[in-house]
Amino acid sequence: KQEVTQIPAALSVPEGENLVLNCSFTDSAIYNLQWFRQDPGKGLTSLLLIQSSQREQTSGRLNASLDKSSGRSTLYIAASQPGDSATYLCAVTAGSSNTGKLIFGQGTTLQVKP
């Protein structure tokens, strides 16, 4: 059974720092991995999607990497800003086909202090 773990559970940094969020999964047979952002009481916003054949994806100050064989992904946030404060969720597909079913980690809650 696929399990997704995110470390740390919470993180507080001063504005301007570069930071790394970690995600690990137990079964390497995935179709893709997605990183989402969730603001309190709100839905999820997709940030980056990495196909199983890819190693990384970049969007602005965000860079996500994937090492499928070791079951790990990282989300790198450069020059953090107070507006980056949110919960970041990692999710992998349940299996290696494109069914859209995702298994989520519990998230990392990030606070960026001005």
Place this chain on the structure above:
Amino acid sequence: ETGVTQTPRHLVMGMTNKKSLKCEQHLGHNAMYWYKQSAKKPLELMFVYNFKEQTENNSVPSRFSPECPNSSHLFLHLHTLQPEDSALYLCASSRTDGIGEKLFFGSGTQLSVL
């Protein structure tokens, strides 16, 4: 605005009530999903519909009854719920006929069962 609209945003109901959650997507996606987010637990997939046919029921109790009349609309009918069913219910949609298709989430319905 993600293109996925959920109503109502908040719902308080007694254990003997019957209510329905509604989700509508304007993205032309073929798949729609219900997820449950409880406090301190990862998001849990409840149901998946693909071209309005149910393709996944993740052992959800029968007091939750989904309905998908077409690819753009998804309902979750609720009856005789328990207090432990209080959670944020999230609807999502995606395409599953391509490569690298992200999930788009609605803002959720925060449900409280008294």
